[in-house]
Amino acid sequence: MNTMERDLPLKTSAQSPVHIQNKTRTLSVQKWIETLLGYVFLSPSLLLFAVxxxxPLLQTFYLSVHETDPRGRIASYVGFDNFVAIFTSERFYKSLEVTGLFTLLTVPTGIALALLLAALTHNHLKGMRIFQFIFSLPVVLSVGTSAVIWMMLFHPSVGMLNYLLSCVGIAPVAWLTDPRWALLSVSMMTIWMNLGFNYIVLLSGLQGVPDDIYDSAKIDGSGPVRTFVQIIFPLLSPTVFFVTIVSIIGAFQSFGQIHILTRGGPVNSTDVLVYSLYQDAFINFRFGTGSAQALVLFALILILTIVQFKVFERNVHYQ
Structure with a gap:
């Protein structure tokens, strides 16, 4: 009996490495099968991304170092001449200036207005859902629809804005034909168009703040303004940071409203980078220069996004 008891542990210990090796092999096979199955499920999305x-991204890199004929066919290899032409062109820096000014006019104002509306409608008063629905409406409208609506409002003779100005004794304004007002007019329309998205995101962030924080601040004697500035806004900083990044990227990519309202004019006062790219590529049929401008625009947006994450994210409170 004692001999059997001595032999059994030896037999078990002799078999355990084999069992462990088989188990490891089985887990490895299962892992490969799960990985392969995951790629099978991802294949439709990967195919769409590839097409x-x-x-298009690889084709843009290819076209940026070539000259093309009016049909878009490759004419000759020019290396980095397209990029040199861009950075030595006064029009590029003018478009960059207009784009920066357009971003400064639309992004801070749009976020501040959406945050104000979200703060005013973030309560449980009766009928507040109606105002939340109204302030969210612009998100369902396309760029073309929004631009046509505002084109009617900006009309010099029958537009509502000039009619309201005439009611208070102010002379009509050439909203879209005066270089002093054109960019401001397009910015007003863009702020309204993006208001729905900004409002929904910021309102969702406010609704994520627990009610206990409001109650504790009220018990401590903190007023509404102080509570919002010193307590609520730091808790809302991740949402504001997200909206800021998305808004800046959207401002640098704005095209539809400018194409419909002003076509880059008057006197290139609304000629942003994307519209300049469009004119070079699809009006002048300089697809090489247009592709180079697209890559420059991509690099600018990427650098701005990285700078925001490196500089401003340290002021974001995630907890």
Whole structure:
């Protein structure tokens, strides 16, 4: 009996490495099968990304170092001459200036207005849902629809804005034909167009703040303004940071409203980078220069996004 008891542990210990090796092999096979299955499920999305994102991106790199004929066919290899032409062109720096001014006019104002509306409607009063629905409406309208609506409002003779100005004795304004007002007019329309998205995101962030914080601040004697500035806004900083990044990227990519309202004019006062790119590529048929401008615009947006994450994210409180 004692001999059997001595032999059993030896037999078990002799078999355990084999069992462990088989178990490891089985887990490895299962892991490969799960990985392969995951790629099978991802294959439709990867195919769409390859066709509509990766291939156009590679084609843009290819075209940026070539000259093309009016049909878009490759005419000659020019290396970095397209990029040199961009950075030595006064029009590029003018478009960059207009884009920066357009971003400064639309992003801070749009976020501040959406935050104000979200703060005013973030309560449980009766009928507040109606105001939340109204302030969210612009998000359902396309750029073209929004631009046509505001084109009617900006009309010099029958537009509502000039009619309201005439009611208070102010002379009509050439909203879209005066270089002093054109960019401001397009910025007003853009702020309204993006208001719905900004409002929904910021309102969701406010609704994520626990009610206990409001109650504790009220018990401590903190007023509404102080509570919002010193307590609520730091808790809302991740949402504001997200909206800021998305808004800046959207401002640098704005095209539809400018194309419909002003077509880059008057006197290139609304000629942003994207519209300049569009004119070079699809009006003048300089696809090489247009592709180079697209890559420059991509690099600018990427650098701005990285700078925001490096500089401003340290002031974001995630907890």
């Amino acid at each position: 509509f994102l990766f291939y």
